[in-house]
Amino acid sequence: MLHINKLTKSFGANVAVDAASVAVEQPAMIGIIGRSGAGKSTLLRMLNRLTDATSGQIMFQDQDVTQLRGSAKxxxxxxxxxxxxxxxxxxxxDVVSNVLHGTLNRRSTLATMFNLYPTEDIHTAIEILDRLGIAEHAPKRAEALSGGQQQRVAIARALMQDPKIILxxxxxxxxxxxxxxxxxxALRRIHEEDGRMVIANLHTLDTARRYCDxxxxxxxxxxxxxxxxxxLTTGVARDIYGADETFSEAATSTEIEALNAEVVKLAQVAESA
Ligand SMILES: Nc1ncnc2c1ncn2[C@@H]1O[C@H](COP(=O)(O)OP(=O)(O)OP(=O)(O)O)[C@@H](O)[C@H]1O
Ligand SMILES: [Mg+2]
Known part of the structure; x- marks a missing residue:
């Protein structure tokens, strides 16, 4: 389905991504981990063509993504x-307009200028917000929402494009x-229910372990x-994160995750009470 072949990106003498090869045969939920500067963002940016690869190839369903130009890109x-x-x-x-921004690429400049959205699109946007549990915030300004709610708005905006892959x-x-x-x-559910591929850069090991295939x-x-x-054993993790010093950073994340698990337990107890 998705074949990344010896993908490389250099910034001058600095090789940000070095001959990365990945084959994904079916929509999966994939987590990318690594210390700061490992090349995670650069890899995602190349996948979405926000940045061009120096060499190598990305094939998606027999289409050479690296070669796409103009409207195909x-x-x-x-x-x-x-x-x-x-x-x-x-x-x-407002939240719903932010979500409708996800349709920008298929709307005319004129419609965009005058903020004209087809009723059908507005309904779809509300449905998506509802699915993510934030429909009641639709008329509010985005800045009035909590971080978690705002990120769900961003996910809704992404879903508005009906994407095959979410990066x-x-x-x-x-x-x-x-x-x-x-x-x-929410990302996990979108993967499971819609069969969309999700590729996420994650900075905590435990999140990757818990949510990704x-x-x-x-x-x-x-x-x-x-x-x-x-x-992904501790030994492997040590290898990925390199120096012990950086690994202790991961250990801190583990503590956060442990806390997170406690929160879940408390929530479950509260729910069953
Ligand atoms: N636009 C750029 N110009 C020059 N160098 C860049 C550019 N973008 C990234 N790099 C370099 O490429 C390397 C990989 O960066 P990248 O942002 O992909 O790492 P990352 O794994 O996402 O790190 P982080 O966890 O901190 O987000 C780094 O050495 C970075 O300095
Ligand atoms: Mg990054």
Missing amino acids: RNWQSQCAMIFQQFNLVPRM ADEPIASLDPMNAQVVMD RVIGMRDGRIVFDGTPAQ
């Missing part, structure tokens, strides 16, 4: 929607554990691990 970009750590919403605009660059890095879980649950570990631009969460 824009079409590809709407097929693989991107979600960012900082949500990238228009803060003063998420550290989608929960700015969220507290409770909101992080809500957002990861497959984990890819990057170090210095290279893919050093590609396997199931069960295969």
Whole structure:
């Protein structure tokens, strides 16, 4: 389905992604982990053609993504929607308009200028918001929502494009554990219910382990691990994160995740009470 072949990106002498190869045969939920500067964002950006590869190839369903130009490239970009750590919403605009922004690439400039959205699209937007549990916030300004709610608006905007792939660059890095879980649950559900491929850069090992079918570990631009969460042993993690010093950073995330697990338990207890 998705074949990444020796994909490389250099910035001058710095090789950000070094001959990365990945084959995905069916829509999976994939987590990419690695220390800061490992090349995770650059890999996602190349996938969505936000940045061009220096060499190598990306094939999606027999289409050479690396060669796409003009409208074919824009079409590809709407097929693989991107979600960012900082949500990238228009803060003063209402939630539903932010979501409708996801249809921009298929609307005329005139319609965009006058904020004319087809009624059908507005209904779809509300349905998607409802699915993500935030329909009641539709008329509010995006900036009035919590981080977790804003990230769900960003997911709704992505879904508005009806993408085959959702690329998420550290989608929960700015969220507290409770909101992080809500957002990861939403991504997981979208993967399972819609059969969409989700590829997420994650900075905590445990999130990758818990939510993903497959984990890819990057170090210095290279893919050093590609396997199931069960295969991701502490030894492998040490290898991905390199120096022990950085690994202790991961240990801190583990603590956050442990706390997160406690929160879940408390919520379950509260629910059953
Ligand atoms: N536009 C750019 N110009 C020059 N160098 C860049 C550019 N973007 C990324 N790099 C370099 O490429 C390498 C990989 O960066 P990248 O952002 O992909 O890492 P990352 O794994 O996403 O890190 P983080 O976890 O901090 O987000 C780094 O050495 C970075 O400095
Ligand atoms: Mg990054």
